[in-house]
Amino acid sequence: MPRTVDRTARLSAIGDAVVALAVDSGFAAVTIRSVAERVGASTSVVTHYVGGRDEMLRVAVRREIEARREQAENAMANHRGARAVRALIDWAVLTADEATHRFWLALIVAAPTEPVLRAELDAFNAWWDARLRNMLREAGVTELEHAADLLNVVVDGLVVGAFDEGAPWPQARRRQVLATTWRALGIAG
Amino acid sequence: MPRTVDRTARLSAIGDAVVALAVDSGFAAVTIRSVAERVGASTSVVTHYVGGRDEMLRVAVRREIEARREQAENAMANHRGARAVRALIDWAVLTADEATHRFWLALIVAAPTEPVLRAELDAFNAWWDARLRNMLREAGVTELEHAADLLNVVVDGLVVGAFDEGAPWPQARRRQVLATTWRALGIAG
Numbered sequence: 001m002p003r004t005v006d007r008t009a010r011l012s013a014i015g016d017a018v019v020a021l022a023v024d025s026g027f028a029a030v031t032i033r034s035v036a037e038r039v040g041a042s043t044s045v046v047t048h049y050v051g052g053r054d055e056m057l058r059v060a061v062r063r064e065i066e067a068r069r070e071q072a073e074n075a076m077a078n079h080r081g082a083r084a085v086r087a088l089i090d091w092a093v094l095t096a097d098e099a100t101h102r103f104w105l106a107l108i109v110a111a112p113t114e115p116v117l118r119a120e121l122d123a124f125n126a127w128w129d130a131r132l133r134n135m136l137r138e139a140g141v142t143e144l145e146h147a148a149d150l151l152n153v154v155v156d157g158l159v160v161g162a163f164d165e166g167a168p169w170p171q172a173r174r175r176q177v178l179a180t181t182w183r184a185l186g187i188a189g
Numbered sequence: 190m191p192r193t194v195d196r197t198a199r200l201s202a203i204g205d206a207v208v209a210l211a212v213d214s215g216f217a218a219v220t221i222r223s224v225a226e227r228v229g230a231s232t233s234v235v236t237h238y239v240g241g242r243d244e245m246l247r248v249a250v251r252r253e254i255e256a257r258r259e260q261a262e263n264a265m266a267n268h269r270g271a272r273a274v275r276a277l278i279d280w281a282v283l284t285a286d287e288a289t290h291r292f293w294l295a296l297i298v299a300a301p302t303e304p305v306l307r308a309e310l311d312a313f314n315a316w317w318d319a320r321l322r323n324m325l326r327e328a329g330v331t332e333l334e335h336a337a338d339l340l341n342v343v344v345d346g347l348v349v350g351a352f353d354e355g356a357p358w359p360q361a362r363r364r365q366v367l368a369t370t371w372r373a374l375g376i377a378g
Contacts, residue, residue, distance in 0.1 A: 026298065028217060108352045109215065109298050118355060125354065146365050149358075153366050156353055157346025163297045164345055165314065166307060169338075176335050177342050184373040 010049050011059060013039045018060035023102045027110035027117065032056065054116045061120045064103065068096070069127065076131075081138035082187040088132065089151060089178065093158040098168055101159045139187050147185050154181050199238050200248060202228045207249035212291045216299035216306065221245065243305045250309045253292065257285070258316065265320075270327035271376040277321065278340060278367065282347040287357055290348045328376050336374050343370050 017038040021030045032053055036043045050056035075091035076084045111118040132151065133144050141147045158177060162168040182188040206227040210219045221242055225232045239245035264280035265273045300307040321340065322333050330336045347366060351357040371377040 025302075026215065026217065028215065105298060105349075108349060109294060111355065112352065113214075121353070122355065146369065149362055150366050150369050152353070153343055153346030153350055155346070156349040157342030157344070160294075160297060160345040160349050161342055163301065164310070164341070166300065166311065173338055177339050180335065180339050180373050184369050 007049065010045075011063075014046060014050060014056065015060040015063045018056060019064050019103060022106045022110075023099050026106050027057070027114060030057065057114065057116045058120065061107070061117060065120060065124050068100065069124070071095075076135075081135060081140070082182075082189070084135045085132065085139055085151070085187060086178075086182065086189065088135070089155060089181075092155050093174055093178070094171055098162065101162060104159055105163065136187075141185060141187065150181065150185065154178070196238065199234075200252075203235060203239060203245065204249040204252045207245060208253050208292060211295045211299075212288050215295050216246070216303060219246065246303065246305045247309065250296070250306060254309060254313050257289065258313070260284075265324075270324060270329070271371075271378070273324045274321065274328055274340070274376060275367075275371065275378065277324070278344060278370075281344050282363055282367070283360055287351065290351060293348055294352065325376075330374060330376065339370065339374065343367070 014035060017035045018030050021034055021038065030053075032043050032046050035056065036046045039046070046056070050059055072088055072091050075087045075095065079087050107117055107121055111121050129148065132148050136144050136147050154177065158169070158174055179188070203224060206224045207219050210223055210227065219242075221232050221235050224245065225235045228235070235245070239248055261277055261280050264276045264284065268276050296306055296310055300310050318337065321337050325333050325336050343366065347358070347363055368377070
């Protein structure tokens with residue numbers, strides 16, 4: 001990276017490298033060295049901007065999650081209740097691409113041994129759970145905890161399903177699972 | 190390992206080490222060296238019994254999967270149709286312990302980059318899918334593909350859910366998700 005590149009651009013390049021490495025090989029492969037190699041800088045340039053590995057993971061993962069959260073908010077915008085629930089879940093399992101799903105899986109798998117990742121995942125889950133419960137309430141669902149549990153299981157299952165079978169599921173198969181889920185919860189369109 | 194230990198016992202110790210390392214740290218951490226350290230043998234003793242890393246993974250993962258398959262078959266024994274479906278899924282998400290779930294997640298995550306693991310997972314999935322479809326047919330379910338998809342999503346989602354939240358779900362929460370799933374498929378008890 002040339003010296004004239006500003007701080008934001010450098011942090012952005014470092015963040016992109018962290019995410020790309022995590023998507024390809026998991027967070028164990030994300031080190032100051034591997035990130036420096038990927039952005040074409042020395043390790044001391046990387047540590048100048050992010051301190052150590054934990055701070056690098058925190059900055060990169062928070063930035064990535066914020067971008068995803070903004071996409072999710074946009075998908076829900078102008079909807080309420082059942083429609084908003086379906087828009088959020090559709091975004092998570094139909095709109096988000098395979099790289100995004102690989103990123104989430106990498107995050108979930110690494111969280112037990114990387115407290116920095118656990119904290120970022122917990123913060124996202126707290127936002128997601130509050131949003132989801134609020135919209136389910138608006139939709140007139142009474143068993144909020146059970147409904148949220150079922151939706152979270154279906155989202156996680158559809159994200160993992162692609163990797164279990166070795167190829168992403170066609171949209172039609174995912175939509176079918178979602179359609180059954182909406183009927184089970186009484187919030188079909 | 191002492192020289193008098195026979196071949197079966199050595200392969201068994203190597204297999205246990207492979208599974209334990211994969212459960213703790215993922216398959217990237219499973220090497221001839223790390224397995225040799227764990228069983229207290231030299232790397233040349235390990236390669237004497239399993240050849241190279243790929244053969245070691247194949248032998249260990251096949252043995253572990255066979256043991257799980259036998260548990261699943263025992264859970265289904267003496268049941269048919271809807272009862273057999275519920276027994277299989279209950280075994281997968283209620284009876285199997287956290288280490289087993291971590292093993293499956295490690296297998297799914299590593300399969301895209303480790304053809305040996307992909308092949309073992311595919312073989313298990315072929316058995317699982319054939320068994321499940323057969324039992325769903327016996328249970329009078331007509332939309333076999335959709336029903337199997339929903340069940341696979343729920344199983345994967347319940348296995349991953351524990352890691353997403355950072356702690357295993359209590360049995361009651363899992364049972365509730367399963368109860369909704371049985372009703373959605375028309376195969377409740």
